[in-house]
Amino acid sequence: xxxxxxxxxxxxxxxxxxxxxxxxxxxxxxxxxxxxxxxxxxxxxxxxxxxxxxxxxxxxxxxxxxxxxxxxxxxxxxxxxxxxxxxxxxxxxxxxxxxxxxxxxxxxxxxxxxxxxxxxxxxxxxxxxxxxxxxxxxxxxxxxxxxxxxxxxxxxxxxxxxxxxxxxxxxxxxxxxxxxxxxxxxxxxxxxxxxxxxxxxxxxxxxxxxxxxxxxxxxxxxxxxxxxxxxxxxxxxxxxxxxxxxxxxxxxxxxxxxxxxxxxxxxxxxxxxxxxxxxxxxxxxxxxxxxxxxxxxxxxxxxxx
Amino acid sequence: xxxxxxxxxxxxxxxxxxxxxxxxxxxxxxxxxxxxxxxxxxxxxxxxxxxxxxxxxxxxxxxxxxxxxxxxxxxxxxxxxxxxxxxxxxxxxxxxxxxxxxxxxxxxxxxxxxxxxxxxxxxxxxxxxxxxxxxxxxxxxxxxxxxxxxxxxxxxxxxxxxxxxxxxxxxxxxxxxxxxxxxxxxxxxxxxxxxxxxxxxxxxxxxxxxxxxxxxxxxxxxxxxxxxxxxxxxxxxxxxxxxxxxxxxxxxxxxxxxxxxxxxxxx
Numbered sequence: 001x002x003x004x005x006x007x008x009x010x011x012x013x014x015x016x017x018x019x020x021x022x023x024x025x026x027x028x029x030x031x032x033x034x035x036x037x038x039x040x041x042x043x044x045x046x047x048x049x050x051x052x053x054x055x056x057x058x059x060x061x062x063x064x065x066x067x068x069x070x071x072x073x074x075x076x077x078x079x080x081x082x083x084x085x086x087x088x089x090x091x092x093x094x095x096x097x098x099x100x101x102x103x104x105x106x107x108x109x110x111x112x113x114x115x116x117x118x119x120x121x122x123x124x125x126x127x128x129x130x131x132x133x134x135x136x137x138x139x140x141x142x143x144x145x146x147x148x149x150x151x152x153x154x155x156x157x158x159x160x161x162x163x164x165x166x167x168x169x170x171x172x173x174x175x176x177x178x179x180x181x182x183x184x185x186x187x188x189x190x191x192x193x194x195x196x197x198x199x200x201x202x203x204x205x206x207x208x209x210x211x212x213x214x215x216x217x218x219x220x221x222x223x224x225x226x227x228x229x230x231x232x233x234x235x236x237x238x239x240x241x242x243x244x245x246x247x248x249x250x251x252x253x254x255x256x257x258x259x260x261x262x263x264x265x266x267x268x269x270x271x272x273x274x275x276x277x278x279x280x281x282x283x284x285x286x287x288x289x290x291x292x293x294x295x296x297x298x299x300x301x302x303x304x305x
Numbered sequence: 306x307x308x309x310x311x312x313x314x315x316x317x318x319x320x321x322x323x324x325x326x327x328x329x330x331x332x333x334x335x336x337x338x339x340x341x342x343x344x345x346x347x348x349x350x351x352x353x354x355x356x357x358x359x360x361x362x363x364x365x366x367x368x369x370x371x372x373x374x375x376x377x378x379x380x381x382x383x384x385x386x387x388x389x390x391x392x393x394x395x396x397x398x399x400x401x402x403x404x405x406x407x408x409x410x411x412x413x414x415x416x417x418x419x420x421x422x423x424x425x426x427x428x429x430x431x432x433x434x435x436x437x438x439x440x441x442x443x444x445x446x447x448x449x450x451x452x453x454x455x456x457x458x459x460x461x462x463x464x465x466x467x468x469x470x471x472x473x474x475x476x477x478x479x480x481x482x483x484x485x486x487x488x489x490x491x492x493x494x495x496x497x498x499x500x501x502x503x504x505x506x507x508x509x510x511x512x513x514x515x516x517x518x519x520x521x522x523x524x525x526x527x528x529x530x531x532x533x534x535x536x537x538x539x540x541x542x543x544x545x546x547x548x549x550x551x552x553x554x555x556x557x558x559x560x561x562x563x564x565x566x567x568x569x570x571x572x
Contacts, residue, residue, distance in 0.1 A: 049411030057416050075434040139328050140335030147336065150555070151548035152510035155525070157517065158532030158540050163354050241424040242514040253427070260430030268431050276423035283422075 077265045085266040093264035095255065106274060109244070109251040112168075113236050113282070116176035120232060124180045125225060128187025133217055138188075145184060153177035153235075154242040161247050171251075174243040179232030186228025190221030226290035230283055237279040252278075356538045361545075364538040373522060381516065381523040381550065384440070385508045388447025392504065395448075396455035397497070404463030404493070417456065425450040425511050433519055443515040443523075450511035451504035458503070462496025463489065495569065498562035505558050509551040524550060 021027060029036045041047055058079055064070065066078035077085075085091045089098045096102065130137045131145070153174050160170035198220065202212045244253025252271045259267030340358045347357035356364070368374065403410040425446055432442045466489065474488050516525025524547050531539025563569075 046411045049408060050415040053412035053414075053416050056412075072435055072437065075431070136331060139331030140338070142335070143332040144335050144339045147339075148548075150551040151544050152506075152513050152551065154510055154514040154517070155528060155544045155547045157514075158528055159355075159537070159544065162532065162535070162537065162540070237422075238424045238426065238510075241426040242510075245426060245429060246514065246517055256427055256430050260433065265434075272423050272427045272431070275427050276419070276421075279424065280422040 075265060077269060082266050082269050086270055091266075093259070093262070093267050095259075095264075095267045095270055102270075105250060105252050105255045105271075106278070109240060109253070109275075110278065112172055112175055112244075112251065113233075113240050116172045116240070117179055117233060117236050119172075120176040120180035120183055120236075121229065124183030124232075125187050128184045128225075128228075129191055129213070129217060129221065131184065131188040132191025132221070133213075142188075145181070149181050149185075153239045154246070157243060157246050167247055167249065171240070171243040171248055174247075175236050175240045178235035178239045182232040182235055183225070183228045186224050186231065187221055190224025190228075191217055193224060194220035222290075222294055226286065226294065229286050229290070233282045233286055234279065237275065237282065241275060354537060356541060360538055361541050365542060368539060368542040374527065377522055377524050377527045378546070378550065380520070381512055381525065384443045384447055384512050384516075384523065385505075385554065388444045388512070389451045389505060389508050391444070392448045392451035392508075393455055393501065396452050396500075397459055400456045400459035401463070401489075401493075404460055405489075414460075417453075421453050421457075425507070426514050429515060429518060439519045439521070442519060443512060446511050446515045447508045450507040454503040454507060455497070455500040458496045458500025459493055462493035462500075465496065466492035491566075491568075494566050498558070498566070502555060502558045502562070505554045506551060509547065509554065513547055 029040055061076075061079050064073050065076045066080070085093065086096055087098075088096050091099065094101065127141070131142055132138070156177060157170070157174055160173045161167060164170045164173060194216065198216050199212065202216050207215065240251070241253040241256075244251040245257050248254040248257075252275050256268050256271035256275075259265065259271060343355075344357045344359065347355065399413070403413060428449055429442070429446060432445050433439070436442045436445055470488050470492065471484065474484050479487065512523070513525035513528070516523040517529040520526040524543060528540055528543030528547070531537075531543055
């Protein structure tokens with residue numbers, strides 16, 4: 001009873017119940033009121049814990065590389081030095097956000113990944129549709145795909161370097177292999193996931209093969225295809241690094257290797273983190289494109305996920 | 306459709322058809338034409354560098370007899386197994402604790418999400434510097450490759466457990482231990498095995514690359530060595546061995562999965 005009385009008294013002092021309600025964290029944020037949004041976000045428990053986690057992570061990193069330095073930890077640059085070098089205008093090891101060479105490496109890697117990705121989707125998606133749609137195609141080609149698939153893309157590096165006229169082609173070939181199989185397999189599964197009744201309905205309505213392809217097969221397989229494309233993008237970056245480490249003369253993988261041979265430790269980390277960011281951004285891009293192309297699918301799932 | 310059109314032939318043909326599943330012989334046609342095309346390309350002179358399938362088959366026994374071939378199998382398998390084991394233990398314990406404690410998850414998950422997109426092989430140069438021996442480097446890389454798929458999948462598996470199962474168990478009087486063993490474990494097991502089978506594929510991929518870069522023994526080194534001595538047959542045999550190794554490990558993984566989840570066998 002006492003509590004109720006005192007809170008009632010406080011409400012009367014600072015402008016009544018409405019004002020207090022408006023100030024409470026549960027009050028919806030007005031559109032465009034970014035300060036309230038920020039205030040609200042900073043109160044969120046998830047954010048506080050995430051900051052705590054990052055604090056511990058960077059704190060430990062700094063502690064182990066700048067303060068105590070156990071044996072062998074001298075190979076890891078401390079975070080202050082690393083990020084200082086990264087944004088320095090005159091970096092000690094020649095790579096930072098102000099150096100054009102850095103963007104040169106990024107550009108080469110991005111170009112390789114997207115070329116490989118385009119080829120693997122251009123060839124892999126039609127092949128996947130063929131495998132899923134035609135029984136004869138499936139019976140004859142699927143065993144071949146399954147026979148080649150277990151060989152990891154990076155095992156192809158030596159063969160690709162010897163057999164293809166240019167190293168550049170070898171790196172792209174290795175990059176596209178993994179994404180090719182991911183695309184083929186997921187497209188195939190997508191076509192197989194379409195209910196048989198859809199095909200019968202299309203046949204009853206007198207669809208030509210082209211219309212079945214355009215109206216049934218492709219939209220039906222699209223959710224699976226986009227899952228496949230996301231996996232394909234991930235493995236493309238993965239194999240690209242391998243290809244560039246083993247056979248490249250440029251690109252982010254090479255930047256890392258070069259940082260190793262020159263013992264330019266910050267460059268190794270800059271390369272790794274840049275690769276992580278680019279890989280993540282590429283996957284996010286595909287997810288966004290997928291959501292745009294499959295508005296019906298997202299809606300069907302209740303607006304989320 | 307195919308069967309209907311061609312099925313009305315003579316009796317003998319029908320017997321043959323009954324004996325031989327179309328899936329089987331069409332598959333045989335597919336694989337055979339793959340090798341025929343390969344051999345013909347060789348004869349025509351396209352990809353003149355590549356050995357033909359006949360050369361490869363002839364070279365297999367000789368390659369297998371070479372010194373260190375079986376030792377390479379052993380070395381690679383050991384690296385894969387060690388890295389995979391450490392990754393599985395760590396990923397499962399971290400995944401389960403994050404799946405059961407919201408605070409731990411809010412603190413730890415963002416960091417792992419930041420580290421996850423960095424390709425495992427990008428860690429190679431750093432780990433060569435950091436770890437005292439090449440062996441430790443390769444096991445560490447294998448671990449990195451396997452950790453994230455297992456971790457992400459087990460976490461997703463725990464999230465996907467229907468909250469009503471937990472509520473039902475609670476209202477039937479289940480304690481923490483019962484809840485864990487009777488609801489959480491069977492509920493997350495399918496996702497865990499998905500993660501494990503993705504991970505075992507990635508470990509082979511990573512170990513091959515790491516061996517090409519820094520090993521003295523192993524299937525990846527074998528292939529790289531063949532490349533260095535310009536032995537194309539050796540390269541192809543090395544690749545095939547790696548493929549077989551990957552297939553065998555996936556098979557073992559699948560077998561373990563089927564036996565760990567007998568209730569899913571029918572599917």
